[in-house]
Amino acid sequence: MSEKVTIYDIAEKLNITAATVSRALNNNPKIKQATRELVIKTAAAMNYKQNKLALALKSGRSNNIGVIVPRIDSNFFASVIRGIEEELYPHGYQVIICQTHESIKRENENLHTLVDAQVDGIMMSVTGISDENDSAFRNVLEKNVPLIFFDRSKHIDGVSSVTINDFKGGYLATKHLIDEGCRNIAHFSGDQSLDIFKNRFLGYKQALLDSGLDFKEEYVIYTKSSVDAGKESVDKLLQLQTPPDAIFSSSDFAALGAIQELKERNISIPSEFCVAGFSNEPFTKFMELSITSVDQSPLEMGRMSARVFLEQVDKTDAIKIEKKVVLAPELHIRKSSTRTNF
Amino acid sequence: MSEKVTIYDIAEKLNITAATVSRALNNNPKIKQATRELVIKTAAAMNYKQNKLALALKSGRSNNIGVIVPRIDSNFFASVIRGIEEELYPHGYQVIICQTHESIKRENENLHTLVDAQVDGIMMSVTGISDENDSAFRNVLEKNVPLIFFDRSKHIDGVSSVTINDFKGGYLATKHLIDEGCRNIAHFSGDQSLDIFKNRFLGYKQALLDSGLDFKEEYVIYTKSSVDAGKESVDKLLQLQTPPDAIFSSSDFAALGAIQELKERNISIPSEFCVAGFSNEPFTKFMELSITSVDQSPLEMGRMSARVFLEQVDKTDAIKIEKKVVLAPELHIRKSSTRTNF
DNA sequence: TACTTTCGTGTAATCGATTACATGAAACAT
DNA sequence: ATGTTTCATGTAATCGATTACACGAAAGTA
Numbered sequence: 001m002s003e004k005v006t007i008y009d010i011a012e013k014l015n016i017t018a019a020t021v022s023r024a025l026n027n028n029p030k031i032k033q034a035t036r037e038l039v040i041k042t043a044a045a046m047n048y049k050q051n052k053l054a055l056a057l058k059s060g061r062s063n064n065i066g067v068i069v070p071r072i073d074s075n076f077f078a079s080v081i082r083g084i085e086e087e088l089y090p091h092g093y094q095v096i097i098c099q100t101h102e103s104i105k106r107e108n109e110n111l112h113t114l115v116d117a118q119v120d121g122i123m124m125s126v127t128g129i130s131d132e133n134d135s136a137f138r139n140v141l142e143k144n145v146p147l148i149f150f151d152r153s154k155h156i157d158g159v160s161s162v163t164i165n166d167f168k169g170g171y172l173a174t175k176h177l178i179d180e181g182c183r184n185i186a187h188f189s190g191d192q193s194l195d196i197f198k199n200r201f202l203g204y205k206q207a208l209l210d211s212g213l214d215f216k217e218e219y220v221i222y223t224k225s226s227v228d229a230g231k232e233s234v235d236k237l238l239q240l241q242t243p244p245d246a247i248f249s250s251s252d253f254a255a256l257g258a259i260q261e262l263k264e265r266n267i268s269i270p271s272e273f274c275v276a277g278f279s280n281e282p283f284t285k286f287m288e289l290s291i292t293s294v295d296q297s298p299l300e301m302g303r304m305s306a307r308v309f310l311e312q313v314d315k316t317d318a319i320k321i322e323k324k325v326v327l328a329p330e331l332h333i334r335k336s337s338t339r340t341n342f
Numbered sequence: 343m344s345e346k347v348t349i350y351d352i353a354e355k356l357n358i359t360a361a362t363v364s365r366a367l368n369n370n371p372k373i374k375q376a377t378r379e380l381v382i383k384t385a386a387a388m389n390y391k392q393n394k395l396a397l398a399l400k401s402g403r404s405n406n407i408g409v410i411v412p413r414i415d416s417n418f419f420a421s422v423i424r425g426i427e428e429e430l431y432p433h434g435y436q437v438i439i440c441q442t443h444e445s446i447k448r449e450n451e452n453l454h455t456l457v458d459a460q461v462d463g464i465m466m467s468v469t470g471i472s473d474e475n476d477s478a479f480r481n482v483l484e485k486n487v488p489l490i491f492f493d494r495s496k497h498i499d500g501v502s503s504v505t506i507n508d509f510k511g512g513y514l515a516t517k518h519l520i521d522e523g524c525r526n527i528a529h530f531s532g533d534q535s536l537d538i539f540k541n542r543f544l545g546y547k548q549a550l551l552d553s554g555l556d557f558k559e560e561y562v563i564y565t566k567s568s569v570d571a572g573k574e575s576v577d578k579l580l581q582l583q584t585p586p587d588a589i590f591s592s593s594d595f596a597a598l599g600a601i602q603e604l605k606e607r608n609i610s611i612p613s614e615f616c617v618a619g620f621s622n623e624p625f626t627k628f629m630e631l632s633i634t635s636v637d638q639s640p641l642e643m644g645r646m647s648a649r650v651f652l653e654q655v656d657k658t659d660a661i662k663i664e665k666k667v668v669l670a671p672e673l674h675i676r677k678s679s680t681r682t683n684f
Numbered sequence: 685t686a687c688t689t690t691c692g693t694g695t696a697a698t699c700g701a702t703t704a705c706a707t708g709a710a711a712c713a714t
Numbered sequence: 715a716t717g718t719t720t721c722a723t724g725t726a727a728t729c730g731a732t733t734a735c736a737c738g739a740a741a742g743t744a
Contacts, residue, residue: 006731007730032692051730053730054399064438096439097423282625348700361725374721393700
C-alpha cells in the first residue's frame, strides 16, 4: 500500500468527522475516552502518518532549523553540527545544512532560501564582514526567525551568539610559549574583520605586554588557513633581521605548514622553535610531533547554540532575548611547544 | 514589515483574483502580457515570497532530501555530504542531516522521520546489518521515495547504490605491500556483515593468493575503527609464533594506532614493518611518517549519489531504475609502506 | 417540569498556492 | 447578423490538518 492515509480516511471508516479524529489523536480532552481509543487503534491499523507538511502550513512551523557554515568538511564545523543535531533531535527538529564556501553572495542566498523554506530558526557561522549587506540578516529578524551565531559572529541587534573567549585562547597560547622560554613570538592571523581573529590577535598582544615583551608589527602575518600558507609565512618570518623563535597560529593548518617548513630547514622543534595552533584539529594530536593547540569545544558549542535556540523559540516576539554565551577555550599542550619534560 | 505577503494580498491590491496572480508568477501562457508584468512588478514591490510549505503541501514535494550517516564528524562522511549538497544546491534542494550513531534503532527512526517529513529522496550509508528489520526500508520504497545507498550498502530491490570497488582497494593495497617485499601481511577488518569490510578482506585474500602467499586466518583481526583498537590488535599479532611484517588495515585510525604501537616497541617503519590504511583521512597525509591509504573519493561519491537521485526523481513510478555505481579506489602510496626510494 | 451546564461531536473556515472547469468578451468566419 | 473560436480571467476544489463556533443530547439544578 503506497496510498497515503489521511484523517479523512479514518473518519470515513468510523463514520465520524475528521475533526473528531484530529482531536482524538491530539489528546484533546473534549473527546470521549472510547472514541479516542477507537480512533487511535484504527489509525494504527490503517498505518496513518500525520502529514507534516499540512501541519507545517497550518501552524507556520516547519520543525526544521537551518545551519549555515563556510563548509561542512572541516572537523570543527562538522563537530558543531553534530552537537546541534544531537541536542535538537529529541525535540523533533530536523537540521538543514547549507554551505557558503566563504562567499557572501552564497551566504545571502542561503539565508533567503532558509527563510523561504520557513525554518524555525537559523544557526550560522558568518563568512565575513561586509557592512552594507545586513539586509539578508535583517530579513531573517523581520520574519521573527530566531538567529544564532556561533564561533564567527557579527554585531547585530537581536542576534544571540555562542562563541569562545578567543582573547583568552590567544592569551593562553602565547603565555605558554613565553613560559617555555620563547622571547620572539610571531603570530599568524586571519581576516581581522572577523572577531575571532581580531580577538586571538589581541590576546596574543596582551600576553606579550603583560610579560614585558615587545609587540612587533612585523611578527604578525595575515594568512589563510592552509598548510601552504603556513609554509610561505614561515619563509617570510625567517627573512627578518631578528627571526622569531615561536609562532602562535590562529590556524592549525597554517601551524602544520610552518612546522613542515621549519623541519625542511632543519630547525628543530621545540628546542629551537616552538609552535602553537588553534582549533585542536584531530591531526594535531596524531602527529608524532604533536601540535599544541587551543580547543574550541565545538561539540559543546553546537549543543549550546541549540539550547539557546530552544529557549528563544518559545518566547513571544515581545520578549526577545539576546543571549551571548562565551565558552572557555582550553589549551592542549603538546610536543611542538614543550621544552620541559613531557 | 514582518507581515507575510500572499498572492491574495497582491490580488486584492490589483483587483484581480489569486488565480491570476499565481498564473502570472508561474509564467502561465494564458496570461496577458500586461497583467503578467503588472503582477510581477507589484509582487516585487510588496516583497512577496512564495510560501514553500503551501507549495509543498499542494504538490507533495518538499524539495528536501534526507541524508543519514553514522556520524557527521568524520572527514569521510562530511565530504560525502559536501558533495551531495554542492550537486543538489543548483537544483533547489535542501539537505537534511541525520545521524545514527551506529544504532539500528536510530536508523529506523531517522528513516521514518524523513518519510514523515515528506523528503523527496533519501541517501544513506547503512549502519549495520539486521535481516528482519527491512521494514523501515520497505516503508520508504512503498512511499515511492527514492532511496540511494552510498559506501555502506545493503542488498534491497529497487535501491540504487554508489560505492567504491572495495575488493580492488583491498587488492591494490595488499599487492603494493607484497611488491615492497612484505611476505607476512596481516589484515585489520571490521564488521564482516558490512559489504565494505567483507570486500576489502576478499581483495586482500585474493592478492595474497595471486602472489603465491599463504592466507593465514590468524592474521585477520576484526577490530573497531579507532587508534586504541589498532594498538591492541598489533599487540595480538606480535604474540604470534610468526609475527607479520605488514598490516593492511580497513581503517586509517586503526592503522595509526598500529604505527604508534610499533614505534613504541622500536620496530622501524617501513624498513621492518609496513602499514597501509583505508579512507585517506587527512591526517594520513599530514603525519611526518605519512600513511599509505586507499582513497574513496568521498566528494565524488556524494556528487554521484546526488546525480543518481536526480535521475531517479523525475521518473514515473513505472520506470524504476536501480542503478549501481561503483567508483574506482585510488591507492595513495606514502612513507609508511615505501621501502624503495621515496 | 423547566432551565442551565456540561459534554461530545459536527460544521466550516483557515493556512497559501495550484489548477480543472466555467464564463464572458473579443475576434473571426460565414 | 449569427455562430464559432480564442483569449483572459474568475470560481471553486484541492492538498491535510487544526480549531473557533455551533448544536443536540445528557446531566444537573431548582
